[in-house]
Amino acid sequence: MDNEMTLSFIAISENEGLARMVMTSFIASLDPTIDELAEFKTIVSEAVTNAIIHGYEEDAQGIVTIRAKRDGRKITMTISDEGRGISDLEQAMEPLFTTKPERERSGMGFTIMESFSDHLSVWSEPQKGTAITFSKDFSPIHSKITMGER
Ligand SMILES: Nc1ncnc2c1ncn2[C@@H]1O[C@H](COP(=O)(O)OP(=O)(O)O)[C@@H](O)[C@H]1O
Numbered sequence: 001m002d003n004e005m006t007l008s009f010i011a012i013s014e015n016e017g018l019a020r021m022v023m024t025s026f027i028a029s030l031d032p033t034i035d036e037l038a039e040f041k042t043i044v045s046e047a048v049t050n051a052i053i054h055g056y057e058e059d060a061q062g063i064v065t066i067r068a069k070r071d072g073r074k075i076t077m078t079i080s081d082e083g084r085g086i087s088d089l090e091q092a093m094e095p096l097f098t099t100k101p102e103r104e105r106s107g108m109g110f111t112i113m114e115s116f117s118d119h120l121s122v123w124s125e126p127q128k129g130t131a132i133t134f135s136k137d138f139s140p141i142h143s144k145i146t147m148g149e150r
């Protein structure tokens, strides 16, 4: 059965874990492989962290919204904020480019999100916000279990 959901929360780091947990439940019925699950969680985590720390600079007045859809074995998700936005998107998406070099794994967020998704699109406008949409196709279930004989 297909499904749709929306989740909104304030821009504090604590909510990155919440978003990951909710989105993991949302895809659980697809029975993802360990790799697919790890990749999916990483995309969610990178996009939500960007909205919280770059979009709003951890200002709890800011609201991050996730919209997600499941069509068959395809998940499409948009993570959006109404924060500061990005003036030079091409530069922001370059590997290793960051405006916060003091952080761990600096500048690799967009590169990681791109490599773990099947499609990624980014909208951003200075002072209006940012929206990242990605889709990911999950592989068919190959059960290794069959009915046994005595
Ligand atoms: N939601 C966002 N709002 C504003 N700026 C953003 C947002 N997401 C990303 N950016 C900008 O793009 C840059 C690159 O992002 P990313 O590849 O995730 O690296 P990092 O988060 O380590 O800086 C960030 O340093 C920031 O300047």
Ligand SMILES: [Mg+2]
Binding pocket: 046, 049, 050, 107, 108, 109, 110
């Ligand atoms: Mg990042």
